[in-house]
Amino acid sequence: MLHVAEAARVSVATVSALINGTATVSPELSQRIEQAIRDIGYKRNAIARSLKMGTTRTIGLTVPHITNPFFTDVVSVIQQAFDRAGYAVMLCCTDEHLNTQDDQIRLLLDRMVDGLIVARVGDGAILKRIVDDANVPVVLLDRVCQGVDTDAVVLDNQRAVFDAITYLIDLGHRRIGYISGSFDISPMHDRMAGYREALQTAGLPAEPELVRFGNFHEVDGYNATMQLLSLHDRPSAIFSANNPMVIGTMKAIRDIGLSCPEDISVACFDDFPWSDVFRPQLTTVAQPVQAIGEQAANLLLDRLAGNRDAPPRKLTLKGRLMIRNSCRPLGAIAQSVSA
Amino acid sequence: MLHVAEAARVSVATVSALINGTATVSPELSQRIEQAIRDIGYKRNAIARSLKMGTTRTIGLTVPHITNPFFTDVVSVIQQAFDRAGYAVMLCCTDEHLNTQDDQIRLLLDRMVDGLIVARVGDGAILKRIVDDANVPVVLLDRVCQGVDTDAVVLDNQRAVFDAITYLIDLGHRRIGYISGSFDISPMHDRMAGYREALQTAGLPAEPELVRFGNFHEVDGYNATMQLLSLHDRPSAIFSANNPMVIGTMKAIRDIGLSCPEDISVACFDDFPWSDVFRPQLTTVAQPVQAIGEQAANLLLDRLAGNRDAPPRKLTLKGRLMIRNSCRPLGAIAQSVSA
DNA sequence: AACGCTAATCTAAACGTTTCGATCATGTCA
């Protein structure tokens, strides 16, 4: 900018005024300055600007795994929304790892991001401290945590799983395996609660042996399914609480020589774009990814626009059960259907 | 830092020296300073540091679509690599849109990213200018462009498609539909060349009606497939040059009342993590996503480490044909197989 | 002619770091 000012024989203040339109500058100088800008190929340095202004027009976004299609879609939507609003997005993947997440958030805050969208990992204790210290608005995505009182967008997980399990029960299933993700994040609690509630409502017992835990990865779903399938009295249906794990479930079923849905029914949380065309066509709980991403972006953009003092807003969206053909009717129901 | 210095009754220079270890500071002062840092909860401001140092320890990464599993995987690998190296990643999705891409790259450069990894869109003219102006190292990913002489990581696309088409020909297919992405990026040229080469090698004619173009999206694959399937003499096999489009292909096949592989064989570029378990199990050309991401990251990290003047390096990796069961043998071959 | 008003422009401080060179105390050696 200094060079531009010299070339145009004006002060830097005038150049700044012209660029930002913060003051009127005469046509004559305007022209000289614009010419100089072109000649020199001047580009405003956003870092210097950020330092002075105290805002970077950048937000931080952390997700556990970007390869999980749910997060991929949400990230994509969020990225677009902020792009439109003139913000850049710094993306971090925590790989479900607590320390990584905390480090990354600190890193983002050091870089003066104007806001954060966090699909968190682990208990919220450290997250809470970080967020309290930092003076930037935070939106929690998918996963809330107790004690962190801030904007959030979540799904009605309990209801969604309740619907799915009830659907299986209505089909005649009585022993329904359930593969949960680690219990330290809120959705896993709520989803489990939905499972239990559905069993209870139907008057079915909650058998501990039917519940397995994994750490969200395909291999965890594989191992959990192997265990379920080698039970003495094996389940007739399996529900997987996240979608990378269901791939593992399908692999285990194949490896053990069974087939879905003939021998065992499968449903899972989170939809796939290809579920309609590849067989078995998975019955899933679809999350409204577009809406989730947009709402999260809007909440944050609203705070960034200055609405700092409004009380925390928690948006709860509804999942949708996508019934396809990976679950088959059982017993009396199957007979009445085939009759 | 000023507050810390005051609290510790030292100068800011000393605080800086301690934090960065750039000079020895006495145990006594060290202790006072560390105490002050803790008391105040001081965090170094990375923006001010960037301004002074001329480096942000941030890189820019632009990809066409993050929802394309190929890019998702590559982004994930790159993100991890830079995370390990202490860099942040600014992610941009260009949505295959030229202006968006150029704007985003300019935005990234304004923010003083230390380097760029670009899976580009459009012809390289503007990209070239931007890259030449900018004084940062650039690595091209997946897509090179003429005239932009810089580090690059690409696949041997021609060879990979040649192998896949030859495989189909060996199965007895003679009329093989080919669905290409837009022709303005290098891989689409090379893949088409592989298709043509395979036909020619086998002495088959190149029939223009068998070649269709789409813009990388599922719907484009759907439309292209619809056109191919309504040909008077329809192809017995279809190869889709990218993976979102193949979903459209499968949908079109289903909607038209055919089934794969019984009525028509399908193969495509880019693998899916679930291809092994869902039917039809797609035969694909798998790209070594891990290697691609790592190599791209390494090329850039090497430049960032100071190796600026080395000549441009272009790494070409090999694809791998994953033969599954979405393509069936035809004619004489089929009979000898079933005999 | 003196005054005040407005519009255009400029000067200089500030944002929070890093770093060069200066300063100063201390110990060593001739």
Next chain:
DNA sequence: TGACATGATCGAAACGTTTAGATTAGCGTT
């Protein structure tokens, strides 16, 4: 004792912006 090297610390400039307040010129009023 004086000269000098060493090590620790500090002062101040610089990075490239923004912006408050000062300055200046031009013009209309009285």
